[in-house]
Amino acid sequence: LNHKNMQLEERFLQYVAFDTQSDPNSDTYPSTAKQLILLNHLLEEMLRMGLEEVEIDAHGYVTGTIPASTGCEKVPTIGFISHVDTSPDMSGTHIHPRIIESYNGEDIRLNDDLVMKVSDFPELEHFKGHRLIVTDGTTLLGADDKAGIAEIMTAAAYLMDHPEIEHGKIRIGFTPDEEIGRGVEFFDVEKFGADFAYTMDGGFEGELEYENFNAASAKISVQGRNIHPGYAKDKMINAIEVLHDLHALLPATQRPEHTEGYEGFYHLIGMQGTVESASSEYIIRDHSREKFEHKKKFLSDAAALINEKYGSNVLSLEIKDQYYNMREQIEPYPEVIEKAMEAMRTSGVTPLVRPIRGGTDGAQLSYRGLPCPNLFTGGMNFHGKFEYCSVNTMQKAVQTIINLVRLWTVPSGQ
Numbered sequence: 001l002n003h004k005n006m007q008l009e010e011r012f013l014q015y016v017a018f019d020t021q022s023d024p025n026s027d028t029y030p031s032t033a034k035q036l037i038l039l040n041h042l043l044e045e046m047l048r049m050g051l052e053e054v055e056i057d058a059h060g061y062v063t064g065t066i067p068a069s070t071g072c073e074k075v076p077t078i079g080f081i082s083h084v085d086t087s088p089d090m091s092g093t094h095i096h097p098r099i100i101e102s103y104n105g106e107d108i109r110l111n112d113d114l115v116m117k118v119s120d121f122p123e124l125e126h127f128k129g130h131r132l133i134v135t136d137g138t139t140l141l142g143a144d145d146k147a148g149i150a151e152i153m154t155a156a157a158y159l160m161d162h163p164e165i166e167h168g169k170i171r172i173g174f175t176p177d178e179e180i181g182r183g184v185e186f187f188d189v190e191k192f193g194a195d196f197a198y199t200m201d202g203g204f205e206g207e208l209e210y211e212n213f214n215a216a217s218a219k220i221s222v223q224g225r226n227i228h229p230g231y232a233k234d235k236m237i238n239a240i241e242v243l244h245d246l247h248a249l250l251p252a253t254q255r256p257e258h259t260e261g262y263e264g265f266y267h268l269i270g271m272q273g274t275v276e277s278a279s280s281e282y283i284i285r286d287h288s289r290e291k292f293e294h295k296k297k298f299l300s301d302a303a304a305l306i307n308e309k310y311g312s313n314v315l316s317l318e319i320k321d322q323y324y325n326m327r328e329q330i331e332p333y334p335e336v337i338e339k340a341m342e343a344m345r346t347s348g349v350t351p352l353v354r355p356i357r358g359g360t361d362g363a364q365l366s367y368r369g370l371p372c373p374n375l376f377t378g379g380m381n382f383h384g385k386f387e388y389c390s391v392n393t394m395q396k397a398v399q400t401i402i403n404l405v406r407l408w409t410v411p412s413g414q
Contacts, residue, residue, distance in 0.1 A: 018037060029177070046172070060175075061186070066172070075408055077194045078408050080170070082145045082173075083148075083174070092140055105118070110137030111138070130390045143382065147377040158398070159405065165405075178201075198362075199365075199374045201374050208376070212358065213285040216320060217284075220303070223276075247280070249302040250266050254295075261357075264292065265285055269281050287325055324363065344400050344403075356374060
């Protein structure tokens with residue numbers, strides 16, 4: 001597959017040129033119209049490649065089919081899914097990627113003012129000798145998840161060009177709005193028609209993830225009482241201070257910057273307001289359903305305590321569940337994981353089974369009847385200006401996809 005390296009890289013660079021940020025404050029679906037530009041581009045590309053059943057639905061989901069090889073019509077139908085949107089956390093406009101032909105293992109200067117240091121990102125040592133794609137230090141890169149899109153499309157092109165590779169029916173899906181937790185809100189699992197699927201949305205080489213956070217969002221609003229500060233004693237209720245009081249009640253050790261592995265957290269993602277009124281937003285995460293429920297209750301109790309302190313219902317809290325840990329939905333189908341691990345090994349990749357410290361479309365799809373673990377893409381440091389991607393690892397992801405579809409033609413145990 002080495003001759004496909006440039007095709008893969010060119011695809012990736014083409015896709016990241018599309019500005020596809022999603023918007024958590026939008027009421028439309030997709031949340032931003034600009035995502036549809038890339039989605040329609042992918043639709044046209046799949047049609048040119050000769051895929052069948054290619055369509056875009058009213059919600060922007062793009063799907064297509066690589067038909068089963070003759071004699072493989074009864075092989076399970078496998079899906080591969082990636083999302084087109086990039087995170088609202090950092091600008092995705094006017095991305096200017098830079099290629100490092102063969103990374104030397106040292107600090108990387110992104111621009112005159114910004115250096116990506118190995119001391120800050122020690123995993124860079126793994127990529128010595130790799131062909132890397134980095135940002136110019138002013139935007140994110142978009143490897144999350146355009147690396148996954150490029151890998152799926154490159155693998156699809158290869159399979160269409162090599163009909164001698166036997167495989168069952170393969171379904172491909174591209175979704176909007178994953179970054180804001182709404183990626184598969186209207187996804188028609190039954191119509192997609194896959195028995196099992198894989199999201200290509202992981203990072204480090206070999207990552208195989210089928211455990212993710214249970215997730216909730218929390219929105220807090222405070223109605224204060226603004227009084228002239230010279231005459232405010234026992235009268236003023238400063239809405240900003242109320243938010244600070246609430247935040248101080250949450251355990252500092254359970255913030256993202258102090259957690260790892262299976263440890264959950266409360267993450268303050270926004271705060272705005274004045275003395276008169278203020279609001280804040282949190283996300284709540286934990287792999288354990290029991291601890292997840294405890295975290296939500298703790299925040300609710302803290303809000304009640306604040307209202308008791310101020311003698312009135314100055315603070316309102318809305319907690320909304322977003323998705324749940326997919327593990328219990330995938331464990332009944334061990335072959336989904338076993339074949340992924342074998343496909344990696346055949347591609348020269350050491351599987352790294354890790355819990356996802358986040359969530360993917362696969363979590364929600366798994367709960368809706370489509371077991372859907374997550375595979376590596378080669379992107380790193382998602383959502384920020386230090387994001388980068390290894391072309392070498394991306395190529396191994398393409399090989400893993402191709403090996404996976406081969407393996408699914410072989411009954412389990414053979």
